[in-house]
Amino acid sequence: MFTEPFRIKTIEPIVFLTRRQRLKVLAEAGYNIFKVPGDKIAFDFLTDSGTGALSKYQLAASGMGDEAYSESESWLRFKKAIQKLSGKKEIIPVHQARGAEKLLAEVLVSSPGDFILSNTLYDTTRGNFESAGANCLDFLVQGELSSWKKFKGNLDLKKAEKFLRQNNSSVKAIVLTLTNNTNGGQPVSYENVFAASKLAASRNIPLILDACRISENGFFIKKLEKGFERFSVQEIIKKLCGLADVVYMSAKKDGLSDAGGFLSTNNKSIAANLRRLANFYEGYPTSGGMSGKTMESAIRGFEETAHEDYLDYRVSQVAYLHSGLAKIGFSLVNPPGGHAVYIDAAKTLAHVKKNNFPAQTLIVAFYAEAGMRCSEMAGSLTRGMNEPLELVRLAIPRRVYTKSHIESVLEAGLRIWKQRKNLRGFTIVQAPKHLRQFSAVLKPLTPSLFYN
Ligand SMILES: Cc1ncc(COP(=O)(O)O)c(C=O)c1O
Structure with a gap:
């Protein structure tokens, strides 16, 4: 367990959309998380770079x-x-x-x-x-x-x-x-x-x-x-x-x-x-x-x-998210790293074929369920079909999110896990040759994202 070693003095409000609103946002963004407007994101785990809270x-x-x-x-x-x-x-x-x-x-x-x-x-x-x-x-x-x-x-x-x-x-x-x-x-x-x-x-x-x-x-x-x-x-x-x-x-x-x-x-x-x-x-x-x-x-x-109480909190927060996802059943890169949790999407969504982008499928599911944005670290959309890995990275900004935010993400993780077999993946509608993860337009294989 860990306790945040700081009090919060300045806040940035989060707007929580409904699930239906988030599904509409996803469709408008071509199911590409990079195109989702910032004000429609509740938990931004895209990167830990330049996103920390200042003291x-x-x-x-x-x-x-x-x-x-x-x-x-x-x-x-x-x-x-x-x-x-x-x-x-x-x-x-x-x-x-x-x-x-x-x-x-x-x-x-x-x-x-x-x-x-x-x-x-x-x-x-x-x-x-x-x-x-x-x-x-x-x-x-x-x-x-x-x-x-x-x-x-x-x-x-x-x-x-x-x-x-x-x-x-x-x-x-x-x-x-x-x-x-x-x-x-x-x-x-x-x-x-x-x-x-x-x-x-x-x-x-x-x-x-x-x-x-x-x-x-x-x-x-x-x-x-x-x-x-x-x-x-x-x-x-x-x-x-x-x-x-x-x-x-x-x-x-x-x-x-x-x-x-x-x-x-x-x-x-x-x-x-x-x-x-x-x-x-x-x-x-x-x-x-x-x-x-x-x-x-x-x-x-x-x-x-370099303060050790801060570092203890930092790695414990990452480990908390890691152990929560592991308990639910997600296949992860072990042990937890210093700044992020990495989900092995190839194993977690073993039924989704590589050319239907398992990592992207999980990323979209996390936005649909939690308003959470994360990214593909190494995977088929970013690096093509020869890339052996299919990893989703949840990078945690420093000193920004609380334990209850992490718990909301874990609750969404549980909902995704229960419905994972219904996730079918995506095809590409349109994409450039290079850096396609940033601008590709995707389409779900089935009419609804969670096919049930
Ligand atoms: C390991 C590593 N090296 C280099 C960079 C590049 O840093 P910058 O974003 O400051 O250019 C990054 C950015 O994420 C990184 O993670």
């Missing part, structure tokens, strides 16, 4: 925002805070993490035969490296989606080492994503990061941390990894950053901010190259496109997400 300290700090174009007071405070957090001297601010990825890709990738190795690259990371010409390979430790093994976000070191032995000169970096968003929000162990840093150093390539959720990852290390219980999460974060050559982070996740991010490194030559490009793509190199207000708010955000 009174963050709000007050925003008032200190210095909007000077260069060397603003806010930048000087931001730089100092990130140097402390990451233990690195060179800080390059960015408007959000994909900006950092674009800069890294341009700096590191020089020819089309280059490789980037990873535990699992997030979509934007992969997109940026691939569009710079690199081949990206994910070497994730083996593990069934449903197994309860610890640290299922780890890099498969043996595979990475073997690949490096055979293709050393063409591998440009190892990137570790903490936590592993695409694979269930699973954490990466300190031991794994340590071994990856040794491997990268032995091959003279940089180890890069995509540290978007490093506070959540640090908390899992404290709770699950032997020897780390005596360290604070802040200390663990610093130790993790100390193993990497470059750390980059979106301030929209564990920075509790609506925008922003940074790259940090002690490598002066990498920093100089990143800074030169940042000028073109991100903004002046002492803001990276962030306002002074955003930098001030993010400084406090990074501090607040």
Whole structure:
């Protein structure tokens, strides 16, 4: 059990529609959850990125925002805070993490035969490296989606080492994503990061941390990894950053901010190259496109997400939703991750064929039953019929929803579970070739969504 470690001072009203109204909304949106108007959504579990609630300290700090174009007071405070957090001297601010990825890709990738190795690259990371010409390979430790093994976000070191032995000169970096968003929000162990840093150093390539959720990852290390219980999460974060050559982070996740991010490194030559490009793509190199207000708010955000009472609540809330859905009968990615619950739609709706989009079918059912919006993380609508996974992600915004909101979602989950055999799936009426999840128009196979 958990109790929210905060009181609510400012509220955003939720408008609850009736089930009949929600079915009409779905039909008007072509059964595509991305097209459902925001004011028709009760619980928005589409993303945990940029959706957290601000504390009174963050709000007050925003008032200190210095909007000077260069060397603003806010930048000087931001730089100092990130140097402390990451233990690195060179800080390059960015408007959000994909900006950092674009800069890294341009700096590191020089020819089309280059490789980037990873535990699992997030979509934007992969997109940026691939569009710079690199081949990206994910070497994730083996593990069934449903197994309860610890640290299922780890890099498969043996595979990475073997690949490096055979293709050393063409591998440009190892990137570790903490936590592993695409694979269930699973954490990466300190031991794994340590071994990856040794491997990268032995091959003279940089180890890069995509540290978007490093506070959540640090908390899992404290709770699950032997020897780390005596360290604070802040200390663990610093130790993790100390193993990497470059750390980059979106301030929209564990920075509790609506925008922003940074790259940090002690490598002066990498920093100089990143800074030169940042000028073109991100903004002046002492803001990276962030306002002074955003930098001030993010400084406090990074501090607040490393508080252990907050982290305990955060992972407990995710675990509460996970255990509720598991008790109902949903097949899930186990154990619960740090920021989201992932439903294995292929197993949960085993009777719905892949070309009738099991993940989308569950997503639409959750909106119909709860007004809840969630998304396909890896699945047939997003990635086509060759994608082996069919995962629905329920990402929980930080400090936004209460236990009773989670219970409403669970009640809807129970109604869906009882009627699951009546869900028949969808066909595509119209869709573009790329990124079709955002704009596809779908049609239920049967006249009513729940065919009964
Ligand atoms: C693991 C990971 N890396 C990178 C990004 C990109 O971050 P941003 O949205 O700040 O560009 C995300 C966003 O969700 C993410 O989850």
